Amino acid sequence: MSAVKTSQISKTVVLTLDHAPVNGLGLALRTALAAAFQAAADDPDVAAIVLTGAGRMFSAGADITEFDTPKSMTPPSLPEIINMIEQANKPVVAAIHGNALGGGLELALGCAYRVAVPGTNMGLPEVSLGIIPGAGGTQRLPRVIGVAAALDMIVTGKPVKAEKAHALGLVDELADGDVVQAAVKFCQGLPAGEAALRPTRAREDKLGAARDDPQLFDDYRKTMARKARGLDAPYAAVECVEASLTQEFDAGHLFERKTFKKLVVSSQSQALRHAFFVERAAAKIDGLPRDTPTQEINSAAVIGCGTMGGGIAMNFANAGIPVNILEVEDAALQKGLEIIRGNYAASVAKGRISQDKMNSCMALIKGVTDFNALGEPDIVIEAIYEKMDAKKEVFAKLHAVCPPDTILATNTSTLDVDEIAAITKRPGKVIGTHFFSPANVMRLQENVRGRKTSDETIATTMALAKKLGKVGVLVGVCDGFVGNRMLYAYSRQSNFLLEEGGLPEQVDKALYDFGFPMGPFAVGDLAGLDVGWLIRKARAATRPSNLRYSPIADRICEMGRYGQKTSAGWFRYEPGSRVPIADPEIEKLIIQVSEELGYERRPIDEAEIIQRCMYPLINEGAKILAEGLAQRPGDIDTVWLYGYGFPRQRGGPMFYADTVGLKKIYDVMSKLYDEHGEWLKPAPLLTELAATGRGFGDL
Numbered sequence: 271m272s273a274v275k276t277s278q279i280s281k282t283v284v285l286t287l288d289h290a291p292v293n294g295l296g297l298a299l300r301t302a303l304a305a306a307f308q309a310a311a312d313d314p315d316v317a318a319i320v321l322t323g324a325g326r327m328f329s330a331g332a333d334i335t336e337f338d339t340p341k342s343m344t345p346p347s348l349p350e351i352i353n354m355i356e357q358a359n360k361p362v363v364a365a366i367h368g369n370a371l372g373g374g375l376e377l378a379l380g381c382a383y384r385v386a387v388p389g390t391n392m393g394l395p396e397v398s399l400g401i402i403p404g405a406g407g408t409q410r411l412p413r414v415i416g417v418a419a420a421l422d423m424i425v426t427g428k429p430v431k432a433e434k435a436h437a438l439g440l441v442d443e444l445a446d447g448d449v450v451q452a453a454v455k456f457c458q459g460l461p462a463g464e465a466a467l468r469p470t471r472a473r474e475d476k477l478g479a480a481r482d483d484p485q486l487f488d489d490y491r492k493t494m495a496r497k498a499r500g501l502d503a504p505y506a507a508v509e510c511v512e513a514s515l516t517q518e519f520d521a522g523h524l525f526e527r528k529t530f531k532k533l534v535v536s537s538q539s540q541a542l543r544h545a546f547f548v549e550r551a552a553a554k555i556d557g558l559p560r561d562t563p564t565q566e567i568n569s570a571a572v573i574g575c576g577t578m579g580g581g582i583a584m585n586f587a588n589a590g591i592p593v594n595i596l597e598v599e600d601a602a603l604q605k606g607l608e609i610i611r612g613n614y615a616a617s618v619a620k621g622r623i624s625q626d627k628m629n630s631c632m633a634l635i636k637g638v639t640d641f642n643a644l645g646e647p648d649i650v651i652e653a654i655y656e657k658m659d660a661k662k663e664v665f666a667k668l669h670a671v672c673p674p675d676t677i678l679a680t681n682t683s684t685l686d687v688d689e690i691a692a693i694t695k696r697p698g699k700v701i702g703t704h705f706f707s708p709a710n711v712m713r714l715q716e717n718v719r720g721r722k723t724s725d726e727t728i729a730t731t732m733a734l735a736k737k738l739g740k741v742g743v744l745v746g747v748c749d750g751f752v753g754n755r756m757l758y759a760y761s762r763q764s765n766f767l768l769e770e771g772g773l774p775e776q777v778d779k780a781l782y783d784f785g786f787p788m789g790p791f792a793v794g795d796l797a798g799l800d801v802g803w804l805i806r807k808a809r810a811a812t813r814p815s816n817l818r819y820s821p822i823a824d825r826i827c828e829m830g831r832y833g834q835k836t837s838a839g840w841f842r843y844e845p846g847s848r849v850p851i852a853d854p855e856i857e858k859l860i861i862q863v864s865e866e867l868g869y870e871r872r873p874i875d876e877a878e879i880i881q882r883c884m885y886p887l888i889n890e891g892a893k894i895l896a897e898g899l900a901q902r903p904g905d906i907d908t909v910w911l912y913g914y915g916f917p918r919q920r921g922g923p924m925f926y927a928d929t930v931g932l933k934k935i936y937d938v939m940s941k942l943y944d945e946h947g948e949w950l951k952p953a954p955l956l957t958e959l960a961a962t963g964r965g966f967g968d969l
């Protein structure tokens with residue numbers, strides 16, 4: 271069955287891309303399109319051609335799954351097909367709905383005209399895959415919407431809606447009703463013969479403005495430092511768009527193609543493509559049939575209106591789900607609601623949402639102070655402080671007041687979900703839903719399945735994550751689940767490095783240069799050092815004696831330094847500033863602790879800092895996999911990419927480990943184990959994979 275359907279309306283042929291799920295322009299679709307298009311172009315009875323897509327969208331672009339296969343380089347290539355369309359002797363109109371992304375938009379740019387359904391997403395997101403548009407997008411888009419607008423779309427990768435595209439001149443007509451009918455009518459409205467032809471490559475009118483601004487590209491590069499830090503593709507994209515101005519079309523196109531071929535084999539692109547697919551794979555639960563029933567979530571409740579509770583309630587309101595939020599004290603409730611209102615007002619002020627959107631969200635959030643006023647929510651998320659007794663009390667109350675079908679979830683980041691579930695007579699309905707601060711912004715939702723959590727509760731909570739705009743990852747019960755458990759290993763070693771010769775600013779710089787938005791010590795100051803201190807104190811009695819942690823952090827807290835909130839922590843902060851400043855006080859304290867512990871301080875370079883922080887984190891990931899607390903290495907990568915700011919261009923810790931090579935990581939861990947003991951014992955899975963020359967990617 272051909273991947274392209276051909277039909278005819280009067281003298282217009284309609285070619286429909288029909289290759290589920292997203293009309294990816296893989297070899298099969300390209301081959302069928304080239305043949306179908308040639309036939310229509312050669313047919314003297316055909317006056318015009320309309321190109322459209324079946325299913326949810328026009329096209330999501332090149333088939334990313336074929337990139338590292340011979341199919342991606344097997345003719346007909348996408349540039350060849352687009353050139354064929356552009357040079358046809360009859361007008362070609364793209365009829366666009368849903369999404370036209372990457373090669374899909376490039377295909378539409380090869381058409382003389384574009385008709386689109388309002389609300390359609392149109393963009394060139396290739397930079398988010400570590401590549402650039404490789405089928406003429408960097409040469410044709412500037413000719414259609416101008417250089418400045420094209421730079422923005424290509425360098426950020428952000429799509430625009432059809433309405434904006436129409437205003438930019440990318441869309442010639444917004445369809446009112448059926449888009450194919452609208453496109454056929456558009457064809458019939460075109461002048462006869464040559465006058466209807468408008469090859470994009472020949473359009474120069476929109477390039478004029480940029481020709482008068484020689485500083486444009488250098489000025490633009492200066493604006494990219496923060497967002498494109500450590501990334502190759504965005505800078506390569508600027509060069510290609512610049513070529514659209516400085517070179518003839520074919521020369522610019524050739525330069526684009528060369529640049530594309532260089533980037534598509536780069537480690538950054540492989541890592542970013544890995545991130546694309548593991549995020550989607552995380553939604554699939556092994557052993558859970560796709561047709562596992564899920565509950566409708568049409569109403570919710572949140573217990574606790576603090577920072578986390580407020581953010582979680584905003585997620586429900588943003589998704590249009592009414593939510594009751596409970597605080598026992600009315601004063602605390604009003605304070606929490608005020609913070610929520612302030613968050614929305616800040617988004618309105620930044621133009622991120624409209625005042626109407628804010629009003630409709632606030633109208634969905636209702637504060638209560640009585641458990642009996644929670645109504646009949648489909649799900650309740652408990653988000654009070656991290657104390658087991660208090661959480662058990664809340665769950666006992668929730669079990670008493672909520673309908674038997676209500677899912678009872680906890681936002682705990684460390685405590686045992688099974689112990690909480692046992693307090694209720696519905697353990698099958700109890701699950702962990704671990705959000706990350708700020709909960710209305712961070713995209714990760716770590717869903718923690720308990721021993722008795724039912725398939726339906728799991729499937730429902732995973733589907734809810736998507737509805738809330740989150741990336742849901744299913745993990746098992748253990749101390750710190752997946753993310754925090756690995757974070758402990760990372761932070762612990764970063765502290766030990768201080769004892770041996772490092773300084774906070776040095777360690778942070780190494781991790782910042784590695785690609786993290788912040789190093790461990792600046793993150794500690796942002797989150798508040800007292801949080802970790804309370805947990806350490808609470809656990810002091812139960813911690814195994816052979817598992818030491820550095821005393822430096824406790825000493826800093828004993829000095830009343832809790833981080834940004836006290837303008838002093840690992841670093842000090844000028845009033846009103848969040849910029850960390852190295853503090854000689856802290857250096858003095860660290861040197862004193864080194865002496866107390868008998869360390870002769872030594873120079874520590876960036877490479878050692880990265881190894882010492884990353885390898886134990888990876889080692890912990892290997893233990894988590896072996897214990898079955900994460901389904902696959904890609905889930906661990908997704909947790910770190912969406913919850914901990916792991917640099918996307920490195921693919922996540924487990925993918926990164928494979929790029930380093932597990933043998934090397936095993937060797938370094940073995941040496942550290944000999945020097946520093948139990949915390950750094952190589953995990954059996956790491957040992958086995960290293961010994962057999964395999965990687966996590968082989969699992």
Ligand code: T1G
Nearest residue numbers: 292294330331332333334335371372373395403404405550
């Ligand atoms: N290639 C292959 N598979 C794709 C795909 C693609 N381009 N896009 C999506 N899929 C799969 C996806 O893995 C999932 O599979 C299913 O389709 C549904 O996707 C020359 C070289 C279109 C907005 O970057 O952004 O063109 O998990 O779950 O939430 O210049 O998919 O079911 O097995 O994401 O509704 C540029 C990528 C390519 C767009 C739909 N294009 N896709 O989102 O569904 S490079 C992109 C998306 C390029 C040219 C270059 C989204 C979507 P499975 P989904 P969704």
